[in-house]
Amino acid sequence: MMTLKEKIKNGKFIVTAEIGPPKGIDVKSQMEEAELLKSRIDAINVTDSQSAVMRLGSLAVSCLLKEKGIEPVYQLTCRDRNRIALQSDALSAAVLGIENILVLTGDHPVRGDHPEAKPVFDLDSVQLIGALRILEAGRDLAGKELKGAPRFCIGAVVNPGADPVEPELIKFEKKINAGAEFFQTQGVYDVEAFAKFAEKVKHFNTCIIAGIILIKSPEMARFMNKNVAGIFVPDGLIEEIEGAADRQQKAAEIAARTIKELKGLVQGVHIMSLGWNKLVPQILDKAGL
């Protein structure tokens, strides 16, 4: 079976989903969700204390997925670790057979549940991608030789809705040059606006995997519009979910429709269900994937 890295290289359409480790060590529901997704997706992202809320580690849960025969995408943020810990954790992932690492800056701790924590950000996302490529070349950031070099499939994120978009594009290009092989995007709702972004980045010829965030309620959509950078849920979609008798069905329908419309523009989709992973199989059915 092809790995995510090979599928990306071969231009295959990628489907990824996401699970969030629990606060604690009871991973039963996450493992059930993963089992449900297993036959339908190429890989599952495991978030790294997302929103700066302390949780079970993304490396441990990535490892549990790997044991189940599911390819994990280990999310690694710059928020909590300095360059020694980041390199060390990347090597730990490699030795555990985890190849895919998604590099993110990470939310500032003041946004999370330990606002008193010391923010680290010793490296930024561009520098971390570079560091992983240096490790692959058999050295560390200090130039010291490694005994056994790792191999990674390195992903990064890009926000097509960033305003202004130019600084985002500059950073996007830096990430490509540093060695990012694929990009997962912030949630996309407005396909027309996304198409303009896709056109702008077409010449980079990189693998873009569009983010799909299920709209669970009109309140959630309005909250994201107000508070989440780069997300824009059009009023029409908010009305649709507001008027729906069954919101789960409607959320799945909207996601499937968006995926269908995006198919020709991207090399994959990344579905962030926010706890509604059981809907993912039917979303993929409806989207014809």
Added chain:
Amino acid sequence: MIITKQKKAEDIMKCLEKVERVFIIGCTQCATVCKTGGEDEVRKMKDFLEANGKKVAAAEVWDTPCNLLEVRKRARDSKDELSGSQVLLLMSCGDGAHTVSLGTGMSVVPANDTLFLGQSERAGKFNEVCALCGDCTLFVTGGYCPNALCPKGLQNGPCGGVKDGKCEVSPEIDCGWLLIYNRLRDTGNLDKMKKVLPPKDHSKSVRPRKITVDAVRKRQ
């Protein structure tokens, strides 16, 4: 300038719990500008402490409490008042408090919290624009420091948390990287932003930092 903020009165009183006689020392420099250790504030502090049952042996505003030689001189001049006090209440920055403690050998209580190296925008409004990192890159970042202006100190562009030009940390904070981007764009220097800045060398800011300026020493 060193920006300070006066501690809450109850916190100062807690530090002075078992103390009867206090010597209050302000500063004519930064703390005067910040209204945390000038003549007015020192007088108010004296009145406040006396109203709360403390004896104030002296209340003075020293010229530069951060200058050890100056402190030693003042300490000689105020020998009697110092020996008549149990603690010194410092209405200065932490540097002043530390230096006075060293120069007098006495216990100090800081009346202020020391916040940051600040730019004075206008009277009473101060901004942190330099993080004292020891490795200045302002020439590539359009005169805006990402270490001071970006709460994450990112080196290679904005994170995904920019909303309406503001930082995810607070809607009060402008995204430092958008300031940098706008300046570089407007001055035709965007190529600088396209270059990857390497990881910062934190060995240049290992604490405590000391420096001896040879040119000054030779002159003396």
